[in-house]
Amino acid sequence: MKTIHLTYPLSAGILREHAGPQIVAIGQFDGVHQGHASVIGSAVRLARQEGVPSAVMTFHPHPKDVMKKGNYEGSLTPLPEKQELLAGLGVDVLYVVEFSEAFSKLSPQEFAVGMLLSLGVRTAIVGFDFRFGHKGAGDAKMLRELGQGKMSVEIIPPFEQGGGKVSSSEIRKALHGGDLEQANRLLGRPYRLRGVVIDGDKRGRTIGFPTANLRLLDQYVVPAKGVYAVRSFIEGEWIPGVMNLGVKPTFQENVAAPSFEVHLLDFDRDIYGEQMIVDLVSYIRPERKFPSIQELIAQIRSDAETAGKILSLSK
Template identity: 35%
Template sequence: MLAQVTHLHFPLKNFKPLAQKTVIAMGFFDGVHRGHQAVIQTAAKLAQERQLPLVVLTYNPYPGAVFQEMALPLRYLTPLTQKVALLSQLGVKQVYCLQLTSHLAVQSPQNFVDQVLMQLNPAVVVAGFDHLYGLASEHADMQHLATYSRNRFEVAVVPALNDVGKVSSSRIRQALLEGRVADAAADLGRYHQTSGLVVHGDARGRTLGYPTVNIATPEAEWLPTIGVYAVKIQINEQWYQGMASIGRNITFEAERPITVEINIFDFNDQVYGELVQIEWIAYLRGEEKFVSADALIKQLHQDKAQAQALLKAVND
């Protein structure tokens, strides 16, 4: 069952403060990676011990859109709907999503505590060691949150996960930018997923013996870099194996836009208009320009064999 989502806008003029004490897990939680999972699990344990409801306080949009000029398009490891689904799997039943605006961003940390956190009636506030709130120049960090609480609630700070280096959303984004989907999966605790809509393409793959489904991916989702991958794709609640190409198909049209095409193994159905989920399992190779269609077909044979071996290893 999905968590209920309540959207908040600062100042919280039309929000009725909660009457019951809560345990709050707060953070942006993009990716809901293993570090984020530790925050939620810590908060859930405290909520269970105190027999209080667990709530999550998160934000939208990505903080970079408010605090700085962005070098890359606004994209998410987990858009809000996927984030809520993942939080729900961790036992969260209530999510408060606070709109991150310029007015909110300039609030002092004390104002943030008094005017936002206290409206959720916290008994305990839980967050990662590096979580910030309010003006960073005014010590809006977890080390000072107990001071701003004025003894109204407890504070629990979850340390960094360092078993394979510091797990962070930025590290996962960098891994995807470099095609290192296995490293991203290690930090996420699952394979990175994107969604999409099956649309018509130029049908060239069919003439090569490798028909593909063409996926229109939402602009706000974080695709791995250009290349060829072993993937799983979910269509109408059924998972299939395949290999995906993210690229421009430079063998035939060097200047075409980037597309996502997936050759699904042992599949022969028309699925235009279907909404799909893609799991990015393993990177196979970069995009290459081939001297002929025959050379490309030969490489596709090798790609398929490699993808099938990797996917078999994952399933075994």
């Protein structure tokens, strides 16, 4: 999959190299969840039928972050993660459109003509709730009209599961509420974090449970504080583990920013400075303060055993 970064207006070089018949799925696609996959999959299938490239057009940075609307806290799938997932869905080209305050003021016509028609888009595939242009003035019906007979528009209905539609907002809500099972079900895969192993206070090693302290590589949606059964990819292999996400109340007070500490089961190697992928498989319990270090150690031992059982059953 090629990744092409676009700015408005499109340059002559971009048009010369990339304009041509193509099928494009348009959206933010944060999470690349099952609903998004239904939109993107439709674009890939149609492109293959017509013998033209399939493409996804997304926007970066996230519009909510740029416009400071709502309580934007981060992405379910930052751009590197999104790229991997889209490549896995068979997408040929990813257009990453630079989203800025100036871009947000484009009229629906400027976007449709200046971006889509200029690129030679044959069919635009969008979700049922697609909006575009300044203040969301455009919808799928308007996009079809602006296509001027040169570009058709296909609208994909909502993807439903368990009686409700799958959405990024529902996934965020589930993560915040500690309902990891629901979040993973809506995503269609475990929620994933990426980070670099950094020096910590090394307290875990002194109590018999060394941990890899992570500095996240992007601004992620942070799940509920607590203990998770996880699988971590480090140095070319997947290792089972248990992660504490929180502020370590047994040892410190008045700490706001959570830390991410992963204890890898049956693992004892120096991995400082290494990148680690962490898949959150199951939520074990909320974070809490323990009356003594001995009780904390007993609970960590229990958590590690619980994580090991969960992970052995979920292979």
